[in-house]
Amino acid sequence: MLFPAVYVLFFLGTVGILAFARRRYAREVWLAGFFTTLLAVTLVGMPLLPVVDMHKFAQPSEEEETYYEIRMVDASGEELWFDDRSTPPTTGTRTSTVAGQMADEYTDDQRLEMGEFYLENAKEHRQAVESGDRSVTDRLQPPRYVDDRAWTAAELEGYESFEAIRIYERTVIYSDDNTAVESNEERPRVTIDPTDGTVTEHEESR
Structure with a gap:
C-alpha cells in the first residue's frame, strides 16, 4: 500500500501547490523538493521513495530466481510464447505472477476460468495483429522495454488456431x-484447455 500511496500524496501535494501558487515561495519550494529528490537518487546510487521506479540503477538479482511463463498451444500442439499485449494491463511481471498462481494455487475451475480469459484475449489480439489494426489503447501505450517482443503477422502465419495455454516454470541461477547466468532451465507445469474443459498437470516434469 505504501508505493501507490506515495504517488497519490505526490499528486495531491501538486494540486495543493497549484492552489497556493500565488503565495510567495510556494512554487519554488515544490520545484526545489522535486529536483532534490531526483538528484538524491543519483548521488546515493540506490532507489528512494517516491521515485523507486524512476531510478537509473539496475536491481541486483537473487542468486536463484523463478519465473512463470504462459504459452499458447495451437490445434497441432505447437507452442507460441504469449504476447501480453493481449491482456492489458496484466503484463510483464503481473503475467508471471498470475501464471505462478495458476500453476500452484488455483483450483481446476479457477484455472479453466483464467485459461479462457487468456485464450479469448489472445485470439482477439491475434486477429488485430493479422489484420494490421491497432486499438486505441495500444496506440496510447508508453514505450516498452528494448528487449520486449510482440507477435507479428508473419510469425502467426505458422500457427493454427489457439486451443489451450501451457504454463512453464523457468528457474534462472x-x-x-x-x-x-549459470543455468536457465524450464519445465512445463500445467496445460489448460478451456475448449474441452481439461486441466493436465505435468507431474513427470518435477
Missing part, C-alpha cells in the same frame, strides 16, 4: 557476483 546467476553467478555469485551477479554478472552471468
Whole structure:
C-alpha cells in the first residue's frame, strides 16, 4: 500500500501547490523538493521513495530466481510464447505472477476460468495483429522495454488456431557476483484447455 500511496500524496501535494501558487515561495519550494529528490537518487546510487521506479540503477538479482511463463498451444500442439499485449494491463511481471498462481494455487475451475480469459484475449489480439489494426489503447501505450517482443503477422502465419495455454516454470541461477547466468532451465507445469474443459498437470516434469 505504501508505493501507490506515495504517488497519490505526490499528486495531491501538486494540486495543493497549484492552489497556493500565488503565495510567495510556494512554487519554488515544490520545484526545489522535486529536483532534490531526483538528484538524491543519483548521488546515493540506490532507489528512494517516491521515485523507486524512476531510478537509473539496475536491481541486483537473487542468486536463484523463478519465473512463470504462459504459452499458447495451437490445434497441432505447437507452442507460441504469449504476447501480453493481449491482456492489458496484466503484463510483464503481473503475467508471471498470475501464471505462478495458476500453476500452484488455483483450483481446476479457477484455472479453466483464467485459461479462457487468456485464450479469448489472445485470439482477439491475434486477429488485430493479422489484420494490421491497432486499438486505441495500444496506440496510447508508453514505450516498452528494448528487449520486449510482440507477435507479428508473419510469425502467426505458422500457427493454427489457439486451443489451450501451457504454463512453464523457468528457474534462472546467476553467478555469485551477479554478472552471468549459470543455468536457465524450464519445465512445463500445467496445460489448460478451456475448449474441452481439461486441466493436465505435468507431474513427470518435477
